[in-house]
Amino acid sequence: MRIVVASGKGGTGKTTVATSLALTAGDSVRFMDCDVEAPNAALFLNPKLDTRKEVGIQLPVVDEALCTHCGKCAEVCEFHAIAVIGKKILVFPELCHGCGSCTLVCPEKAISERLDVMGVLESGMTPSGMDFAQGVMNVGEPMAVPIIRELKKWTPAHPFEIEIRDAPPGASCPVVETMRNADFILLVTEPTPFGLHDLKQVVGITHELGIPSGVIINRDGIGNNAVEAYCDEAGLPILLRIPMERRFAEAIASGRTLVDTALEYRAAFETLLQVITARVAK
Amino acid sequence: MKIAISISGNKLESPFDPRFGRAAAFCLVDSETGEWTSHENPALSASGGAGVQAAQFIAKLGAQAVISGAYGPKAFDTLSPAEIEMYLAPIDETLTAADVLALFKTGKLSKTAAATHEGHHGAAH
Numbered sequence: 001m002r003i004v005v006a007s008g009k010g011g012t013g014k015t016t017v018a019t020s021l022a023l024t025a026g027d028s029v030r031f032m033d034c035d036v037e038a039p040n041a042a043l044f045l046n047p048k049l050d051t052r053k054e055v056g057i058q059l060p061v062v063d064e065a066l067c068t069h070c071g072k073c074a075e076v077c078e079f080h081a082i083a084v085i086g087k088k089i090l091v092f093p094e095l096c097h098g099c100g101s102c103t104l105v106c107p108e109k110a111i112s113e114r115l116d117v118m119g120v121l122e123s124g125m126t127p128s129g130m131d132f133a134q135g136v137m138n139v140g141e142p143m144a145v146p147i148i149r150e151l152k153k154w155t156p157a158h159p160f161e162i163e164i165r166d167a168p169p170g171a172s173c174p175v176v177e178t179m180r181n182a183d184f185i186l187l188v189t190e191p192t193p194f195g196l197h198d199l200k201q202v203v204g205i206t207h208e209l210g211i212p213s214g215v216i217i218n219r220d221g222i223g224n225n226a227v228e229a230y231c232d233e234a235g236l237p238i239l240l241r242i243p244m245e246r247r248f249a250e251a252i253a254s255g256r257t258l259v260d261t262a263l264e265y266r267a268a269f270e271t272l273l274q275v276i277t278a279r280v281a282k
Numbered sequence: 283m284k285i286a287i288s289i290s291g292n293k294l295e296s297p298f299d300p301r302f303g304r305a306a307a308f309c310l311v312d313s314e315t316g317e318w319t320s321h322e323n324p325a326l327s328a329s330g331g332a333g334v335q336a337a338q339f340i341a342k343l344g345a346q347a348v349i350s351g352a353y354g355p356k357a358f359d360t361l362s363p364a365e366i367e368m369y370l371a372p373i374d375e376t377l378t379a380a381d382v383l384a385l386f387k388t389g390k391l392s393k394t395a396a397a398t399h400e401g402h403h404g405a406a407h
Contacts, residue, residue, distance in 0.1 A: 074338060080331025085341045088363040092356055094401075095331045 001280055002163045004034075004182040004211075008198025010169030012188045013218035013242065016252055018166040019044040020259040021186075022130060024269035028161040029130050032154065034178040035168040036119060036135035036147045044257050047132035049122040055135070055150040056118035057098025057143075062089050066110035073102035073111065098146060119147045123154060131156035144174040152181075162273075171201035179205060183280045185213035186239070192223035196230055203234065212279055214239040216272075237279075240272050283313045285386065286345035287379045292320040294380045300351020300373040303332030309379045310343050313387065333357030341366060349382050349391065358397040368394050 005018040015033075019041055022031045033039040042049065060073070060082055071084040081095035082102050093116060103111045118141045123133035135151040137144055152165075167178040179185055185206045189195040199215070206213045215231050220241040231238050242248070242258070242265075251261035259265050288305030289296045299305040303325055311318040321343060325335035333353070337360035340348055347367040361368055369391040371382045385391050 078329075080325075080328060080334040083334045083338050083360050085338055085360055085364040090334075090360060090363065092331065092334060092359075095334070095356070 001161065001184070001277065002165065002182045003184045003186060003276060004165045004167050004179050005186045005188060006167035006175060006179065006202050007169060007188045008171050008200075008202040009189065009195050012190045012195055013216075014169070014188050015041050015044065015166055016218070016242075016248075016258055017186065017188050017216055018164050019257045020265060020269050021273065022164045023128065023257060023259050024266060025162045025164070025273055027129065028159060030156055030158075030160040030163050031126075031130055031132045032151055032163065032165045033132075033134035034148050034151060034165050034174070036137040036144050036151070036174070037168060039134040039136060039166075041166050042132065042134060043255050045126045045128075045130065045132055047124045047126045047130075049124040049132075049134075051121075051123045053121045054115070054117045054119075055121050055147055056116045057096065057146045058100060058103075058113035059093050059096050059098065059116045060091055060102050060111045061114050062091065063110045063112070064089070066108045068108055068110075070107065072105045072107065076101045076105045094142075097143070118143065121147075121151055121154060123156065131158055131160070144168065145177045148174055148177045152177075171198065171205060175202065176205055176209070179209055179211060182211055184276050185211050186216060186276070187213055187236075188216045188218055189227055190219045190223065191217055191221075191225070191227045193226065195223070196227045199227065200230070203236065214276070214279070216240045216242065218242045219244040237275075239275055240268060283346050284344050285311050285313055285383070286340040286343065286348045287311065287382055288323075288348075288350040289320070289379045291379075292322075294318050294383070295378050296320075297375060298351075298371060298377040298379055298382045300371070302348070302350040302353050302357050303328075303334075303336045305336065305350065308336075308340055308343070308345075308348075310340075310345060311379075311383055313383070331356065334360050337361045337364065337366070349386060352398045353394060354399060355397040355401045358394075370394050370398070 033041040074084045079095045083090045119137040133154045135147040168174045189199040214237045220243045286308045288299045289309045290299040290306040325332040333356045341364045349369045351373040
């Protein structure tokens, strides 16, 4: 079962929920931090990241001796990253999305590919025995999706029953890529106009992808009732409420998880996992 | 010599469009005979790499020179190896393609030896 924790708005408590859910879920859990621009679940789960792999996209490299300048590569490229002009062929790496179409269509097999490194995948084991991986995008890179795509291919040695993906904030391509092929989306929001506005955007993505979802209201007690009203109207179940409490904020600020700070949340997260499992099985 | 002029319209009397990659169209003029044709710019709606696409387009049309108001780095890098000369015309909305052609014929336009502005895309990787 693959569960994605997403939110739209940043700072609503995705990592707080994802890490506590992972610690509750038992032995056969793997955790992926897909917020590759600023991964920070490792601060709470403390994995020993002993495996590193460079990742990125495959850029075309043209063998000028074989190229006949037929222009098929330039025609197929949706991003105009490869151009044929007269008897010259040009590659613009900053436009390339690494789709490989040019390599496929070249009738002369004149195009090979080289890895353009955009970041690294780091993986290892947490002290509790959980497989953990994160993507770390290089500073200045414009595209996160290729790194998330590679991260999702990560296969640790141990079999898993539950995979938890901590999504990036926002509602654009990296979030969509994180959600793709998931079984359930846990939407963490806060009961404010800002939280609601961005929640609606990610709900739109879950509908588009056809993946069931449920809501967690974090910092419950602040703001207004508009999130509840929206969930009610949209038929979105509210699966958990985490009240605004100083002790939670203090724990998170010092790198402690919610379930380690407030033991009563172990039971709450166990129930949450059962509800999700039942909804996925439906 | 065949010259491509960036225009917004479909004839020699159409207004000069000072953008290259995102020009609405190009007027292809033969400077000796005065014969011209107009061609919609396929790069107008490109999500990225408009300069690259427009450059390949006018090269296929057989242009040996181009007149526009600005050239981005990727447009410049594509037009240069094709040996298409890049002329700069004043960014003036009242000019028509015919006016620009007249300026060219009287030697009033200068060639650019570098891109005139930064790219529009994100940082290079």
